[in-house]
Amino acid sequence: MGRNKYPFFKAEDILANSEIAVLDDVTAGTGLASKAMVLSSEGKWTFGTTATPITSATASSEFFAWRTSCSATTGSSYCGRFQHKIIGAGGSGAAIRGYGFAYGVAAANVYGGEFTAEENTTGSVTGELAAIRAVCSLQNTTESGTVQVLKLEYDVLTGADATAVTNSFITVSNGGSGTGCNALFNIQVAKGTNSATALSSSSAATIPVNDTWIRCIINGTPTWLAASTTAPHA
Secondary structure (H helix, E strand, C coil), rough: CCCCCCCCCCHCCCCCCCHHHHHHCCCCCCCHHHHHHHECCCCCCCCCCCCCCCCCCCCCCCCCCCCCCCCCCCCCCCCCCCCCCCCCCCCCCCCCCCCCCCCCCCCCCCCCCCCCCCCCCCCEEEEECCCCCCCCCCCCCCCCCCCCCCCCCCCCCCCCCCCCCCCCCCCCCCCCCCCCCCCCCCCCCCCCCCCCCEECCCCCCCCCCCEEEEEECCEEEEEEEECCCCCCCC
């Protein structure tokens, strides 16, 4: 299509012959051609390959970046949305998979994913501010698997040791120069708060006054952690 014949195309929208030639001859992850988007015969697109990734020696490089803004005063907006449906019986997958490597060097820090939610000096949040919001949505009346909002796993090579005292499944810390957060958990409304299968129980008949039991499962067996509303230094 001769796009220059249509008024809604601007001059910068039209590729030069030299640019088209690069796209025609593209080989993923090699030379200048690696800057082009590579489409497979099925329309799937990639940048680089596992064997020949797009590389940089520049500090703080961003290989794929979107910076967006929305001025709507109602509703939600998203910088990016990924939606992936499993439509094959027995299939598995994820909408997003992050993979960070310490690859052949002693890297300083490596993260599979890093998220920041910031209340900037020029704005505030009247609802919630969360670096990660994880929702496990049960929209079917039957489920036979194990359902969890958050799953944490160690993958330790045979012969490797993850028992150092600084290792843990969860690390929490207060940073910055302001007064830090003073609660480890915020357990909100729990259905049936005084039953043997509830998230928490505060029945004075079964536990000391001012105490609460928090239900957890250890190796498949329900157990209870004790918590008290009386401060230890009171």
